[in-house]
Amino acid sequence: MVDKTKKVKDIQDKFKIIGRTDELKKIILAHSVGKNILIEGEVGVGKTTLANAVSSYFDSKFYRIDCAEETLTHNLIGYFDPPLVIAKGYIEDSYLYGPLASAMMNGGCLFINEINRMPESTQNVLLTALDEKFLEIPKLKLIRADENFFVIATLNPSAHVGVTVLGEALKDRFIWIKLDYQTPDEEIKIIKQEVDFDSQDERIPKIAQEIIQITRNNTSIRRGSSIRGAIDMAALMTQYEKTNSTKNWVDAAIMALYNKIELEDGINKSKVELITDIVLAVLNKSDFQ
Numbered sequence: 001m002v003d004k005t006k007k008v009k010d011i012q013d014k015f016k017i018i019g020r021t022d023e024l025k026k027i028i029l030a031h032s033v034g035k036n037i038l039i040e041g042e043v044g045v046g047k048t049t050l051a052n053a054v055s056s057y058f059d060s061k062f063y064r065i066d067c068a069e070e071t072l073t074h075n076l077i078g079y080f081d082p083p084l085v086i087a088k089g090y091i092e093d094s095y096l097y098g099p100l101a102s103a104m105m106n107g108g109c110l111f112i113n114e115i116n117r118m119p120e121s122t123q124n125v126l127l128t129a130l131d132e133k134f135l136e137i138p139k140l141k142l143i144r145a146d147e148n149f150f151v152i153a154t155l156n157p158s159a160h161v162g163v164t165v166l167g168e169a170l171k172d173r174f175i176w177i178k179l180d181y182q183t184p185d186e187e188i189k190i191i192k193q194e195v196d197f198d199s200q201d202e203r204i205p206k207i208a209q210e211i212i213q214i215t216r217n218n219t220s221i222r223r224g225s226s227i228r229g230a231i232d233m234a235a236l237m238t239q240y241e242k243t244n245s246t247k248n249w250v251d252a253a254i255m256a257l258y259n260k261i262e263l264e265d266g267i268n269k270s271k272v273e274l275i276t277d278i279v280l281a282v283l284n285k286s287d288f289q
């Protein structure tokens with residue numbers, strides 16, 4: 001048995017992670033039995049932050065790849081560098097190893113950020129590596145994975161742009177950990193950690209959190225704001241002289257949230273109107289007067 005409580009505390013302290021005690025325990029548990037981990041959640045719930053923290057905590061040899069539609073197999077495996085090949089031929093010295101090959105050889109952790117953006121052909125390479133524990137590099141060698149090699153990946157299931165659906169076969173190779181929105185108190189702590197506040201500005205993180213919270217529950221809004229909306233809004237508010245001005249709050253909220261929320265179809269209010277209504281409702285509550 002591993003002492004999970006101490007490890008969780010270590011990770012929280014070292015990487016300034018607020019809360020997520022349960023999720024970190026689950027990750028440590030999965031890792032202690034040698035499983036690959038898939039962290040799933042909406043934009044801004046802290047997937048990258050958590051995956052980055054645990055992969056560097058577990059392993060000093062950690063290799064990161066951020067996926068895009070253009071992420072091809074050579075970005076994972078590596079490639080022969082043409083000038084070196086001309087000078088030296090197809091030998092190991094001419095080969096630049098990618099993160100997958102490096103993690104397999106060195107028994108490290110491969111951190112795949114936004115695996116849902118990885119094209120299917122690239123996913124297939126990963127599948128063989130996870131299943132068969134080897135990787136063939138044509139004209140060079142067959143890499144057998146060190147027994148400590150493992151993968152942590154993040155997945156945003158509802159990102160629609162530039163996304164290939166993660167194949168069932170690949171999903172089948174991971175232990176699944178879901179991140180939901182954190183509690184208001186934890187989100188307020190995150191906002192305070194991300195934005196420089198003077199002591200007199202105690203209300204700002206609270207109001208900003210409450211505004212984004214409402215965007216998530218409003219029936220006219222299909223996708224509410226992540227914590228980033230509150231962080232941006234709070235940062236903007238610290239730059240106004242009057243932090244109790246309704247106009248300043250409305251302006252900051254529109255700037256921060258406009259592109260972070262998505263309306264349902266057939267709503268007869270504009271985004272600006274909706275955001276304004278939400279800000280006014282929050283500011284009019286008696287505890288903010």
Ligand SMILES: Nc1ncnc2c1ncn2[C@@H]1O[C@H](COP(=O)(O)OP(=O)(O)O)[C@@H](O)[C@H]1O
Pocket residue numbers: 016017018019020041042043044045046047048049050190194227228
């Ligand atoms: N539990 C947490 N503790 C501290 N900061 C957090 C936490 N969750 C999210 N954040 C902060 O919120 C922002 C969004 O997190 P991020 O990991 O980039 O989200 P995602 O990858 O899910 O889109 C970052 O600035 C991050 O530092």
Ligand SMILES: [Mg+2]
Pocket residue numbers: 047048049154
């Ligand atoms: Mg991310």
